[in-house]
Amino acid sequence: MLPTFNSPSSLPRLSINKDHSPRRSLAKPWLTASPTTYSGIPSTYPRSGSSGTDTRLSNILRSRTRVTNLAMVILLSVLGLSLFGNMRTWAGKVEGDGVVWEKDSDGTIGRSTGGKGKGLRIGSVKSIEDTMSKSDGFGGLDHLIVVAGHAIWTGSDPELRDQDDQWLLDPIQRGGRTVRAILEHIKAASDLAVTDAKSLLVFSGGQTRRSATHTEGQSYLTLALASSMLPHTTAPAGQEADKGESDVPSVSPFPRATSEDFALDSYENLLFSIARFKEYTSNYPKKITVVGFTLKEPRFETLHRKAIRFPSNAFEYVGIDLEGDLTEFREGEKKFGFDQFKRDLYGCHEFLTEKRRGRNVFRRWHPYHSSAPQLRALMENCPSLNEDDHPVEQDLFKGPLPWDP
Structure with a gap:
């Protein structure tokens, strides 16, 4: 019988040694790359130092599988519901x-x-x-009277209140007439508050001077009481100022006047006084009267009132100006006051923010985000600078406000 030969492709490859003897050549699979290799090494070969179990697990994780569209929809739906539930819990409770x-x-x-x-x-x-008393009887108040602070009274004798050395003043405020105008503001506002039984008088202004031990608002209120511009009254039953053994009712300061101690500029004088009204009465005012310098009336009427969208028919400005020539004051008001707030309606960009920072020398934090939460979004509102002098109405806060119709 003739010998049977395999096909040439199945025969082992031969090579000749130097001594002309045949040498079998074996294929080296680790030199041949294939889709199942990693760094030139077949994935079926265990790596040095790894167990067979690890290798089998690695093969399973790397192997391809088929997932239907329905399975993907279910997986994504579960993931979405999980994310929604967790975000809702985090945001809500x-x-x-x-x-x-x-x-x-x-x-x-x-x-x-x-x-x-x-x-x-x-x-x-x-x-x-x-800690808040519920029996003060201020819930019926609806008229806010605001006096914006401009200086700090440091005296103790009200008879000397018109002297410059009794006040912390800027250089431009010295000379007597600024102090006299401030006293007129306090007196006019006090008279309005005494006359209107549904009003609350708020003296507004923070601790803006490094040498001050109290705020502008506190100093105005203290002076108004010490000078008897505001009368003292008998304390309501159960709220005696100094309880003692005597049955004689004690005397307390005028109850419908308070201070707002955090404002750092005119916009904050208005907005923070509204927040202070809310703290004091648990309501928001239906009417606002601001008492201040006549030359600042356009700033309050045209800019600040519009910025908070308070109704014009419920807003009044009582202007009392300094004596004498006001040219320098008017120029300063236009350049550093009105024009700056027209460009930056809410005072949240660098120039006006820097002024606030310079006045907040004691690093005070106001509480109104908590005590007047309906105004929080307004307090944080910050539109772009008005560089093209467009109407301020384009930059007004769009969110809801307590005095909206």
């Missing part, structure tokens, strides 16, 4: 000590009406709310 707190639409955290406990209104903070 903060839980602790068995009490549920919720974020209002403006981001203010307050105790939930549906949570455990008393059920305070959204936006309130319980630890502060618990």
Whole structure:
């Protein structure tokens, strides 16, 4: 029988050694790249130092599989629902000590009406709310009277109140006439407050001088009381100023006057006084009267009132100016006041922000984001600079406000 030969392709490859003897040549699979290799090494070959189990797991994880469109839809739906639920929980609730707190639409955290406990209104903070008296009887007040501070009275004798050395003043304010005008502002506003039983008088201004130990607003209120521009009254029952053994009712300061101690410019004088009114009465004013320098009336009427969208028919400005030539003051008001706020309606860009920073020498933080949460978005509103002198109406805050019709 003749021998049977395999096909040439199945025969082993031969090579000739130097001594002319045949040598079998074996293929080296680790030198041949294939789709199943990693760095030139077949994935079926265990790497040095790894177990067979690790290799099999690696092969399974690297192997291809088929996922239907339905399975992908289900997986993505579950992922989306999970993300939505977690974000809603994070954004809506903060839980602790068995009490549920919720974020209002403006981001203010307050105790939930549906949570455990008393059920305070959204936006309130319980630890502060618990300290507030509910029997002051100020809920019926609806008229806010504002006096914007410009200096700080440091004296103790009201008889000397018209002397410059009793005040912390800027150089341009010296000479007597600025102090006399300020005293007229305090007197006019005090008279309005005494006359209108539904009004609250707010002296507004922060601790703006490094040598000051108290605020502009506090100093104005102290002077008004010390000078008897505001009368002292008998304290309501249960609220005696100094409780003692005597049955004689004690005397307390005029109850419908207070200070606002954080404002750093005229826009904040107006806005923060509204927030202070809310703190004091639990309501927002229906009418506002501002008492100040006549030359600043356009700034308040044309810019600040419009910026907060307060109705023009419920807003009044009582102007009392300095004596004598006002040319220098008018030029300064236009250049550094009116024009700057027309360009930066909410005072949130560098020039006006830098002025506020320079006046906030004691690094005070106002509380109105919590106490007047309905104004929080307005307080944080910051449109672009008005570089092309377009009408200010284009930059007005668009969100809801308590005095909207």
